[in-house]
Amino acid sequence: MPASRTRHLCSVAAALVLTVTAPAAAASAAPSTAGLREVLFVGNNWDGTADVIKSSGDYARIGRIDVVPDKAERMAEINADPIKWIYFMAIRNSVGEGHDQFVDDMYSTPDGSSVVVSRPSFADVVSIDLASGRVNWRFKVAGYRADHMAVSPDGTRVAVSASTADTVHVLDIVSGKEVGRFATGDKPHENIFTRDGRYLYNMSIGDVNTATDAPWLDWTKGDRHITVVDATTFQQVKVIDMRQRLDAIGLKDYSDAVRPAVFSPDESKLYFQVSFFNGFFEYDLATDRITRTKTLPKNPATSDDRTTFVNDSRHHGLSMRPDGSKLCVAGTMDDYATVVDRATLQEGPLVGASKPYWATVSGDGKDCVISESGADQVTAIDFATGQKRLSVPVGDHPQRVRLGHVADGWTGPVA
Numbered sequence: 001m002p003a004s005r006t007r008h009l010c011s012v013a014a015a016l017v018l019t020v021t022a023p024a025a026a027a028s029a030a031p032s033t034a035g036l037r038e039v040l041f042v043g044n045n046w047d048g049t050a051d052v053i054k055s056s057g058d059y060a061r062i063g064r065i066d067v068v069p070d071k072a073e074r075m076a077e078i079n080a081d082p083i084k085w086i087y088f089m090a091i092r093n094s095v096g097e098g099h100d101q102f103v104d105d106m107y108s109t110p111d112g113s114s115v116v117v118s119r120p121s122f123a124d125v126v127s128i129d130l131a132s133g134r135v136n137w138r139f140k141v142a143g144y145r146a147d148h149m150a151v152s153p154d155g156t157r158v159a160v161s162a163s164t165a166d167t168v169h170v171l172d173i174v175s176g177k178e179v180g181r182f183a184t185g186d187k188p189h190e191n192i193f194t195r196d197g198r199y200l201y202n203m204s205i206g207d208v209n210t211a212t213d214a215p216w217l218d219w220t221k222g223d224r225h226i227t228v229v230d231a232t233t234f235q236q237v238k239v240i241d242m243r244q245r246l247d248a249i250g251l252k253d254y255s256d257a258v259r260p261a262v263f264s265p266d267e268s269k270l271y272f273q274v275s276f277f278n279g280f281f282e283y284d285l286a287t288d289r290i291t292r293t294k295t296l297p298k299n300p301a302t303s304d305d306r307t308t309f310v311n312d313s314r315h316h317g318l319s320m321r322p323d324g325s326k327l328c329v330a331g332t333m334d335d336y337a338t339v340v341d342r343a344t345l346q347e348g349p350l351v352g353a354s355k356p357y358w359a360t361v362s363g364d365g366k367d368c369v370i371s372e373s374g375a376d377q378v379t380a381i382d383f384a385t386g387q388k389r390l391s392v393p394v395g396d397h398p399q400r401v402r403l404g405h406v407a408d409g410w411t412g413p414v415a
Contacts (some may be wrong), residue, residue: 031110031154033405035407035408036111036405036407037062037406037407037408038055039055039406040052040053040055040059040363040378041108041115042371042378042395042401043398043401043402044103044395044399045099045101045373045396045399046102047102047397048071048100048102049064049066049395050064050065050067050103051398052406055363056362056367057364058390059392061394062410063410063411064412065128065130065133067115067119068119068122069128069135070138074124078122084123087144087164088121091121091145092121094209095120095311096120099397100121101119101120102119102120102121103117104120104146104148105118105160105402106400106402107149107402109173110155110156110173110405112130112404112407113130113407114129114136115128116128118149119146120147122146123141123144123145123162124138124139124141124146125138125141125158126138126139129413130410131413131414132413133414137175137176139169139171139178141162141165141167142162142165143163145162145163146161148160148189148190148400149191150190151193153195153197156172156173157170157171157172158170158171160191161188161190161202163187163188163189166184166186166187167188168181168202168227169181170234180233182202182227182236183227184202185204185224186204186223187204187205187206188202188204188205189202189203189204189259190202190258190260190261192262194263195267197231198231199231199237200228200231201228203226204223204226204227204258205258205259205312206222206257207220208221208257214306221275224243224256225239225242225256226241226242226258242272243256245283245290248290249290255276255312256274258272258273259275259313259316260273260358261273262327264324264342267285269282269283269284269291270282270283271283271320271327273317275309275313275314276309276312276313276314277295277315278297278334279293279295279296280327281293281294296331296347299331299333299336302333308333310355314333315329315330315331316332316357317332317356318330318359319361319368320361321365324342325341326383327339328359328361328383330358330371331353332357335353335354335356336350337351337356337359337370339368339381339386351379351386353375354372354373354375355373356371356373356379357373358399358401360401360403362380366382367380367381367382371398371399372398373399375391376393376394376395376398377392378392379391
């Protein structure tokens with residue numbers, strides 16, 4: 001290899017390690033929040049709505065948004081195209097558990113005027129005006145399904161996984177114009193920007209709707225890995241294959257499909273869940289190895305038959321207290337959530353919950369907020385005590401919960 005090429009690869013690797021091992025002193029400037037109110041957006045996937053609730057305290061509902069105001073038009077397009085109809089029905093009868101998937105993920109624009117939503121069943125991303133409820137713009141993703149998103153630290157770009165096209169699109173959050181895209185492993189899922197906005201991580205999870213769930217059939221799930229790209233050029237910087245890292249610590253029967261993940265505050269560690277596993281892993285980016293494994297209790301009422309796990313995810317939802325001292329884990333198929341001490345990995349009380357699907361952090365950083373998709377509510381758990389504080393009702397099958405902003409005094413779209 002030419003010396004110049006070697007030097008280039010070394011400099012890229014050094015830059016990547018620097019980014020994930022040092023505090024983000026050079027992080028992108030946060031958007032101004034003057035005249036805005038911080039809220040939590042709760043996506044009700046089967047409803048096609050998003051509830052907007054207070055970001056802390058009593059989590060009272062402020063307003064509700066219809067995220068499929070163009071439903072009739074979209075359904076007409078699907079019914080007129082046999083291929084689109086086949087995929088629409090496949091989503092309904094597989095990952096949708098018999099329901100249409102109308103909202104997977106959402107982020108507000110920096111000025112709090114709109115919310116950008118990925119809609120799996122419609123294979124698109126839309127921006128919805130929070131004042132009128134109308135669609136500002138629509139972006140059709142490659143393939144036939146849109147999935148998890150991430151917003152850049154400065155709030156100007158949103159990344160969305162096109163799960164059937166093994167592609168991530170990066171869009172301008174205001175205009176909806178594509179500013180870049182990159183290839184991933186099979187079935188891209190979670191996306192995470194580093195705090196300085198320099199790199200973007202994508203986790204591919206492979207085929208989660210097949211019945212070939214036995215460990216010896218894991219190879220049938222596809223090519224699953226973490227893709228790291230430069231968030232400006234969208235060129236691949238690194239690929240992390242957790243199969244190799246799991247095998248290195250003797251966990252050959254564990255899935256390498258990385259599901260929800262969260263960085264430590266200094267971004268030196270990545271904590272992640274994988275398919276079928278009741279627990280999570282700690283990965284050290286500097287040494288490129290899994291350093292700790294945390295196995296959480298099983299619910300005796302939960303079958304160990306992997307084919308009964310929804311979309312292969314026994315546990316799905318992970319967040320971290322802002323100071324990095326505690327993790328919050330959604331034990332989806334085991335019907336609980338728990339706060340875990342990051343230093344000792346000792347779990348706290350198991351807080352009963354009905355199919356908790358996501359975990360995020362409240363606006364004041366004091367609570368873990370989980371979506372209970374089986375009970376149509378969100379529940380706040382105190383990070384300090386690990387105890388449940390309260391639950392508030394939302395719409396049908398809440399999944400993603402994201403912090404965002406609306407204008408001061410906003411209470412919902414005006415018809």
